[in-house]
Amino acid sequence: MVANSAVSVDTLHKRFGTLHALKGIDFSIAQGEFFGLLGPNGAGKSTLINCLAGLVRPDAGRLSVMGHDVVTEYRRTRRLLGVVPQELVYDPFLQVREALQFQAGYFGLGKENDDWIEELLTTLNLADRATTNMRALSGGMKRRVLIGQALVHKPPVVVLDEPTAGVDVELRQALWRFIKRLHTEGHTIVLTTHYLEEAENLCERIAILDHGAAVALETKSELLARGICRSLHIFASHKIETLPDQLREKVQHINGHSMELRLRKDKDSIVSVLDTIRDAGIDIIDIQVEEDRLEDVFVQLVGEGGK
Numbered sequence: 059m060v061a062n063s064a065v066s067v068d069t070l071h072k073r074f075g076t077l078h079a080l081k082g083i084d085f086s087i088a089q090g091e092f093f094g095l096l097g098p099n100g101a102g103k104s105t106l107i108n109c110l111a112g113l114v115r116p117d118a119g120r121l122s123v124m125g126h127d128v129v130t131e132y133r134r135t136r137r138l139l140g141v142v143p144q145e146l147v148y149d150p151f152l153q154v155r156e157a158l159q160f161q162a163g164y165f166g167l168g169k170e171n172d173d174w175i176e177e178l179l180t181t182l183n184l185a186d187r188a189t190t191n192m193r194a195l196s197g198g199m200k201r202r203v204l205i206g207q208a209l210v211h212k213p214p215v216v217v218l219d220e221p222t223a224g225v226d227v228e229l230r231q232a233l234w235r236f237i238k239r240l241h242t243e244g245h246t247i248v249l250t251t252h253y254l255e256e257a258e259n260l261c262e263r264i265a266i267l268d269h270g271a272a273v274a275l276e277t278k279s280e281l282l283a284r285g286i287c288r289s290l291h292i293f294a295s296h297k298i299e300t301l302p303d304q305l306r307e308k309v310q311h312i313n314g315h316s317m318e319l320r321l322r323k324d325k326d327s328i329v330s331v332l333d334t335i336r337d338a339g340i341d342i343i344d345i346q347v348e349e350d351r352l353e354d355v356f357v358q359l360v361g362e363g364g365k
């Protein structure tokens with residue numbers, strides 16, 4: 059176990075019957091870190107989060123939150139964690155504000171927490187829905203309430219399992235501003251998302267799970283540096299009609315005056331590719347080089363099916 063870690067996962071195994079859902083996962087998250095937990099459907103992300111929240115019991119291994127063991131000190135670690143679950147679980151008979159107050163009560167908080175609940179309602183754009191029954195909310199609004207419930211006791215570690223699934227653009231942006239604020243204020247954030255652009259913008263370190271095993275665990279920049287390709291965009295003064303044979307397989311598409319080539323960083327020199335294009339009589343007026351994004355590296359590591 060790593061000292062001062064917010065979350066520590068040590069040789070964690072979980073089986074569901076014959077399915078080995080977590081195959082000895084090991085990592086730790088430092089306090090204050092913004093950590094991304096990525097992976098294709100069925101990789102084991104939610105199982106790991108559920109183990110952390112004490113909802114799923116691991117078969118072997120240990121988990122701790124802020125130095126406390128999740129199994130033997132369940133109540134303590136539950137208080138240190140705010141978990142936004144992937145599934146939309148809610149009590150249909152509670153109103154929105156009541157749902158937040160009820161959750162606060164679970165942690166022994168009363169009236170003194172009401173200002174924070176009002177702030178959550180405003181930030182999550184739920185103030186005008188405060189007295190609406192949960193069952194009457196749309197899916198995206200229910201998710202906002204779940205986010206509020208996770209934050210109601212101001213936990214030092216916030217775990218978000220696909221918080222933006224089914225959430226509209228406006229709220230997604232508001233939500234990220236809010237999560238960033240929590241991070242700036244010192245909260246540790248653990249985020250699972252299939253929107254890899256979100257992860258690329260926000261996360262400092264990333265683990266990628268695939269079939270229950272970690273295929274990557276490194277800082278965002280280390281992960282991005284694993285990209286083996288880059289794209290070269292060529293803009294010509296005239297319509298591109300002929301291509302040198304040696305470039306044919308690198309061309310992604312040609313669109314009138316422009317084309318895109320996919321180049322290997324280790325093999326294809328941009329300078330010599332440009333020379334070859336000029337030699338073919340194409341008059342280049344501009345170029346643009348685009349490094350691989352997180353999504354490209356993700357596909358490289360877990361395959362196309364993982365997207």
Ligand SMILES: Nc1ncnc2c1ncn2[C@@H]1O[C@H](COP(=O)(O)OP(=O)(O)OP(=O)(O)O)[C@@H](O)[C@H]1O
Nearest residue numbers: 074077079097098099100101102103104105106144
């Ligand atoms: N309670 C359960 N009983 C049986 N199998 C389960 C159970 N929970 C999860 N699984 C299986 O464990 C594997 C991992 O599931 P998990 O929900 O952790 O994936 P995930 O990475 O969160 O995927 P997604 O991106 O779709 O949310 C899957 O094959 C899933 O079917």
Ligand SMILES: [Mg+2]
Nearest residue numbers: 103104105144
């Ligand atoms: Mg999941």
